[in-house]
Amino acid sequence: MEKQIHTVGERVEKFCAICQEERGHVVASVTKRGQISRVSCPKCGTRSTFKSSTSAAQQGLRAKTGAPYDPKLTYRTGQSMLHPSFGQGEVTAVIEPQKIDVLFADRLRRLIHARAQS
Numbered sequence: 001m002e003k004q005i006h007t008v009g010e011r012v013e014k015f016c017a018i019c020q021e022e023r024g025h026v027v028a029s030v031t032k033r034g035q036i037s038r039v040s041c042p043k044c045g046t047r048s049t050f051k052s053s054t055s056a057a058q059q060g061l062r063a064k065t066g067a068p069y070d071p072k073l074t075y076r077t078g079q080s081m082l083h084p085s086f087g088q089g090e091v092t093a094v095i096e097p098q099k100i101d102v103l104f105a106d107r108l109r110r111l112i113h114a115r116a117q118s
Contacts, residue, residue: 005034
């Protein structure tokens with residue numbers, strides 16, 4: 001099995017002990033060899049250590065992709081989506097009635113949702 005080199009800001013799946021759910025976390029720090037050492041939960045802000053395991057890698061491969069992103073739909077925290085440009089993401093927060101923060105593999109992005117049809 002080839003070892004993957006990670007960078008700060010990537011998204012990885014991990015069980016959050018505070019939120020009590022499996023969710024995407026942001027890589028906060030890596031070792032000199034590019035292995036993840038700490039991650040941050042975008043929902044509760046908790047920083048925790050990251051231990052790589054085969055089961056976690058398999059869970060990441062089986063992660064739900066969600067429905068295609070549609071700005072007319074209303075999203076909730078924790079919901080997955082598939083954006084045509086950014087790929088698979090998870091809603092981390094509802095900011096305003098029509099704005100959401102979504103964590104994608106490359107970074108956190110603010111998107112529009114619940115847009116009224118004209």
